[in-house]
Amino acid sequence: MGIDKLKTRNETTRVNGYAVGFHGLVDFVDSAAPQNRFIEKVVREEVKMFPKQALRELIANALVHQDFLATGTSVMIEMFSDRIEISNPGIPPIKVERFIDENRSRNEQLANLMRLFGICEEKGSGIDKVVSAAEMFQLPAPDFRVGDTRTTTILFAYQDFGDMSKTxxxxxxxxxxxxxxxxxxxxxxxxxxxxxxxxxxxxATVSQIIGYTKEAGLIKADQSETNSTRYARYLPFWA
Structure with a gap:
């Protein structure tokens, strides 16, 4: 298990139905993930590299939002030593910047069935849970990417703050x-x-990150709170 796609260690295709195969798929992906480092603030033992709840939500999300009209492609899960990539065919109906607060299903009937099966939970809360789990496990923020034909979510393994890029x-x-x-x-x-x-x-380092994020147009100061830089509160750009 390396960091690139040039060498494949194992390739598995699942043909089970969603109702009977989903939980087994999540367990399989979770068991295949390597151990993470010791994280004292979360648990006092080694844990899996990726939170199981995050894997569950992302896999369910990819299944629900895939474009069934796209031929020759399907939901794909790729695991590397430093990340896991979960992708589905189709372009999302909403912008990736709104994944946390908005929800619009491509396949509403399938989404309703998967909620009845206990695969999906509260409507629109899946990405919130993924981001929350990443924060709890001190992981880099998940990255949501949209290509010409596919939508990919990347969940990263733990990195020291000093190793994180500006992005x-x-x-x-x-x-x-x-x-x-x-x-x-x-x-x-x-x-x-x-x-x-x-x-x-x-x-000061954190203030610099906030400044960069404001310059990127992603957040803004909450003017209803205070004009003091020291006690400033911030909102998403769309709030």
């Missing part, structure tokens, strides 16, 4: 801000520091 930090800041907003809370320097597991001495 990774901006994406994490935006998703953190969205997650708090949909839960009727507001992001501030302190909440983002806690998300990255940084000390108070790194307040």
């Amino acid at each position: 990774d930090r901006i994406r994490a800041c935006y998703q953190h801000c969205c997650l708090l907003y949909v839960n009727n809370k507001r992001m501030c320097n302190q909440t983002l520091r806690e998300r990255f597991d940084l000390s108070e001495t790194q307040t």
Whole structure:
């Protein structure tokens, strides 16, 4: 299991129906994932690299939102030593920046059936749970990518804050801000520091990330709170 697609260690095709095969598929993917490092704040033992709840939600999401009219393609799960990529044929009906707060199913009847089967839970809450699990396990923010014919979600393994790129930090800041907003809370320097597991001495570093995310047009200051930079609260750009 490497970091590129040039060498395939194992390839498995599943032909089971969704109702009888979903839970087995999630268990298979979870068992195939390597162990993560020891994370003291989450559990006092080694854990799987990817939170099982996040895998469950992303696999269910890919199945529900796939484009059944696309031929010669299907839902695909690719696992690497530093990430897992879950993709489905089709372009999402909403922008990736709104995955956390919006929901529009491509296949509403299938979505309703999967909720009856207990595969999907609350409508529109799946991506919220994925982002929340990534934060709890101190993982980089998931990356949602739209290509010409497929939609891909990338869930990354743990990285030290110093190894995260500027893009990774901006994406994490935006998703953190969205997650708090949909839960009727507001992001501030302190909440983002806690998300990255940084000390108070790194307040300036976090302020810089907030500044970069504002420059990218992804967040804005909550003018209803305070004009003080130190106590500023932030909203997603669409709020």
